[in-house]
Amino acid sequence: MYTFTQRLKITAYVLMGLGLIGLTIGFxxxxxxxxxxxxxxxxxxxxxxxxxxxxxxxxxxxxxxxGEHADASHDSSHDAHADASHGDDHGDAHGEHLLxxxxxxxxxxxxxxxFFFFMIALGTLAFYAIQRAAQAGWPILLYRVMxxxxxxxxxxxxxxxxxxxxxxxxxxxxxxxxxxDTVAHDEIIQGKVGYLNVPFFMLRAAIYxxxxxxxxxxxxxxxxxxxxxxxxxxxxxxxxxxxxxxxxVFFFVTESMMSWDWIMSLDPHWFSTLFGWYVLASxxxxxxxxxxxxxxxxxxxxxxxxxxxxxxxxxxxxMFGLSVFWTYLWFSQFMLIWYSNIPEEVTYFLTxxxxxxxxxxxxxxxxxxxxxxxxxxxxxxxxxxxxxxxxIMIVIGHYIDIFNMVMPAxxxxxxxxGWPELGGFLFFAGLxxxxxxxxxxxxxxxxxxxxxxxxxxxxxx
Amino acid sequence: xxxxxxHAVYDDDDTLLHAVKDVKKADYHIEEVFTPFPxxxxxxxxxxxxxxxxxxxxxxxxxxxxxxxxxxxxxxIADWPQNIGGKPSFSFLENLPAFVPVIFEMTVFFAxxxxxxxxxxxxxxxxFKKAENPMPETTDDKxxxxxxxxxxxxxxxxxxxxxxxxxxSIHENQDA
Numbered sequence: 001m002y003t004f005t006q007r008l009k010i011t012a013y014v015l016m017g018l019g020l021i022g023l024t025i026g027f028x029x030x031x032x033x034x035x036x037x038x039x040x041x042x043x044x045x046x047x048x049x050x051x052x053x054x055x056x057x058x059x060x061x062x063x064x065x066x067g068e069h070a071d072a073s074h075d076s077s078h079d080a081h082a083d084a085s086h087g088d089d090h091g092d093a094h095g096e097h098l099l100x101x102x103x104x105x106x107x108x109x110x111x112x113x114x115f116f117f118f119m120i121a122l123g124t125l126a127f128y129a130i131q132r133a134a135q136a137g138w139p140i141l142l143y144r145v146m147x148x149x150x151x152x153x154x155x156x157x158x159x160x161x162x163x164x165x166x167x168x169x170x171x172x173x174x175x176x177x178x179x180x181d182t183v184a185h186d187e188i189i190q191g192k193v194g195y196l197n198v199p200f201f202m203l204r205a206a207i208y209x210x211x212x213x214x215x216x217x218x219x220x221x222x223x224x225x226x227x228x229x230x231x232x233x234x235x236x237x238x239x240x241x242x243x244x245x246x247x248x249v250f251f252f253v254t255e256s257m258m259s260w261d262w263i264m265s266l267d268p269h270w271f272s273t274l275f276g277w278y279v280l281a282s283x284x285x286x287x288x289x290x291x292x293x294x295x296x297x298x299x300x301x302x303x304x305x306x307x308x309x310x311x312x313x314x315x316x317x318x319m320f321g322l323s324v325f326w327t328y329l330w331f332s333q334f335m336l337i338w339y340s341n342i343p344e345e346v347t348y349f350l351t352x353x354x355x356x357x358x359x360x361x362x363x364x365x366x367x368x369x370x371x372x373x374x375x376x377x378x379x380x381x382x383x384x385x386x387x388x389x390x391x392i393m394i395v396i397g398h399y400i401d402i403f404n405m406v407m408p409a410x411x412x413x414x415x416x417x418g419w420p421e422l423g424g425f426l427f428f429a430g431l432x433x434x435x436x437x438x439x440x441x442x443x444x445x446x447x448x449x450x451x452x453x454x455x456x457x458x459x460x461x
Numbered sequence: 462x463x464x465x466x467x468h469a470v471y472d473d474d475d476t477l478l479h480a481v482k483d484v485k486k487a488d489y490h491i492e493e494v495f496t497p498f499p500x501x502x503x504x505x506x507x508x509x510x511x512x513x514x515x516x517x518x519x520x521x522x523x524x525x526x527x528x529x530x531x532x533x534x535x536x537x538i539a540d541w542p543q544n545i546g547g548k549p550s551f552s553f554l555e556n557l558p559a560f561v562p563v564i565f566e567m568t569v570f571f572a573x574x575x576x577x578x579x580x581x582x583x584x585x586x587x588x589f590k591k592a593e594n595p596m597p598e599t600t601d602d603k604x605x606x607x608x609x610x611x612x613x614x615x616x617x618x619x620x621x622x623x624x625x626x627x628x629x630s631i632h633e634n635q636d637a
Contacts, residue, residue, distance in 0.1 A: 331558075331561060335558045335559070335561065338558050339546060339548075341546065376519065378515065
């Protein structure tokens with residue numbers, strides 16, 4: 001049995017405390033009026049030696065932006081605002097747009113971090129279900145680690161759902177299609193109202209979350225029950241096998257829909273048919289990386305004596321393979337849109353390349369080039385510290401990946417890794433550590449009742 | 462190298478693997494093992510040095526990568542720029558997304574083909590080469606272990622028979 005040490009608990013509390021401070025500063029420093037927002041942006045530019053005055057900046061930018069992002073979803077909302085309340089006064093409409101972006105910033109930062117850690121738990125759950133459904137022999141010794149990580153699914157789901165409810169109640173403006181005023185002036189969104197409306201959106205989210213949590217609850221229960229079952233009695237194991245296969249069908253459909261709902265609909269004009277896969281790849285590679293990191297941590301504390309470099313080698317192979325898989329999907333999505341150059345599709349990458357150049361291409365280095373080169377060698381896949389270094393890069397890289405998915409549609413070119421972004425990450429990292437290690441300490445670390453546990457112990461790559 | 466070899470024939474890969482471990486433990490020198498399919502863990506049991514073909518695969522991949530970039534840059538940018546879908550045709554970097562599939566395929570092509578050729582050369586295999594295989598059945602359903610005789614011949618033969626061999630015979634070493 002693992003005991004959740006006081007030191008790790010304090011670390012988790014400190015992370016959560018620092019995170020809360022960061023988030024609070026983020027929320028308190030949002031502007032309340034258009035003038036404040038323009039002053040903030042002017043200050044930032046002034047500090048860099050830019051000679052734009054606040055008004056000139058507003059007017060000049062609105063011209064260039066109208067050309068550049070004619071099809072970006074936010075410009076349509078900005079046009080809508082202009083038509084609705086300010087007539088043809090573009091400068092003011094831009095100011096209001098800027099205000100919304102800056103007001104969205106802490107919310108979007110919170111959303112990115114909340115989703116990122118939620119997706120680690122969800123990806124681990126999917127990975128676990130795949131092992132169960134495949135009746136794999138090698139990962140039995142790691143089942144309790146995976147079950148510990150999926151324990152975060154419950155708090156993660158609650159936080160995400162509360163966040164979405166608040167968004168539905170217009171506490172923030174992350175999803176432009178939730179704004180009736182925008183929809184009234186946008187024919188493309190009007191055509192999607194049958195799917196993109198708040199009640200149906202909330203209902204779908206509830207179905208996904210309840211379905212995933214039910215599987216997590218029962219698979220954990222059967223897994224523990226199998227430990228105390230009599231020798232030769234593998235009824236619980238079989239139940240888990242059948243349930244995992246059924247869950248995977250449910251999961252792959254709902255995961256795809258979840259990614260359209262929660263992320264792709266941030267840009268309601270844009271669509272990509274492989275988006276669900278793309279998010280799935282990000283989810284799985286981060287999940288496997290976190291499984292490896294937690295396993296290495298537990299081993300360094302003297303737990304999991306039967307887990308050896310053969311198991312880690314397999315996890316590292318998954319890290320390597322899924323990183324390449326992620327890149328394949330990232331590039332497939334990018335190249336087709338780049339080549340066809342259809343305005344309503346290409347605007348997605350235009351905003352990212354123009355305004356998010358460093359995070360957009362930087363994450364490809366972190367998520368593809370480094371894992372490819374570092375984890376290619378067989379010997380390196382067996383070395384703990386190399387897995388840890390590559391793992392940290394993969395985790396950061398995929399946080400930036402989610403950042404790139406959410407931020408351009410919600411804060412536009414006003415992004416910055418500041419208090420709310422760091423605070424959100426630290427807060428959820430602390431919560432994640434607390435929940436995961438508490439859950440790991442609740443059950444024996446070896447799933448000793450599993451019929452394949454012997455195979456896992458003897459496993460040799 | 463000893464002048465005589467013992468040929469032990471097996472009809473099961475698990476039995477063979479255990480026999481190889483027993484023979485190694487008794488400190489005999491295994492010349493070669495012939496199997497109809499790759500037996501998992503056999504190279505470890507025989508104590509063979511790890512393959513270095515992975516290093517060559519990486520270098521061949523890098524070579525393919527470089528060849529592909531040079532080739533596509535010459536074809537599409539330097540020699541005959543074409544207007545395809547209005548993409549900028551005078552810049553390699555701005556056209557890179559269109560070239561990535563080609564670069565990827567060439568990298569894989571070079572790595573795969575050169576690796577196979579290297580493997581054939583290292584294994585001394587070429588067309589019309591006479592088979593070195595001492596027993597044709599090892600390409601069907603039998604496994605053969607060649608052990609060099611050192612010390613007590615009878616002891617070795619009985620060890621092999623006890624290890625599950627269906628047939629044990631002594632041959633002159635052709636290479637010695």
